[in-house]
Amino acid sequence: MRARKIDNLDWEELITVLNKISKTWTFPIVIFLAKERPTRFNELKRSVKGICSRSLSERLDELENEGIIKREVTRDSPPKVEYSLTQKGVELSAVLEQLISWDLKWNEINKV
Numbered sequence: 001m002r003a004r005k006i007d008n009l010d011w012e013e014l015i016t017v018l019n020k021i022s023k024t025w026t027f028p029i030v031i032f033l034a035k036e037r038p039t040r041f042n043e044l045k046r047s048v049k050g051i052c053s054r055s056l057s058e059r060l061d062e063l064e065n066e067g068i069i070k071r072e073v074t075r076d077s078p079p080k081v082e083y084s085l086t087q088k089g090v091e092l093s094a095v096l097e098q099l100i101s102w103d104l105k106w107n108e109i110n111k112v
């Protein structure tokens with residue numbers, strides 16, 4: 001049954017999906033937002049070690065356009081902008097956590 005799914009796999013679609021989610025900083029941003037409450041830009045920047053403001057801003061825009069995160073502006077004075085995962089983002093974070101678990105498992109097995 002598994003072989004049949006692989007035989008019918010649309011490789012172009014798979015490559016498109018992987019290109020969307022494998023861009024630099026996507027994994028750490030999504031994983032951090034999965035574990036935290038809605039988060040402001042500077043808090044996210046401090047938490048994702050090594051990312052510069054421009055890269056974070058670009059990636060957040062792309063993830064918002066893909067429907068993975070949502071950007072909410074409060075009516076406070078001054079307004080606050082907070083980022084959180086959409087349902088699509090929550091499902092993606094679960095897949096990424098499975099991928100991390102898979103990698104950790106096989107790294108442990110290969111050490112033996």
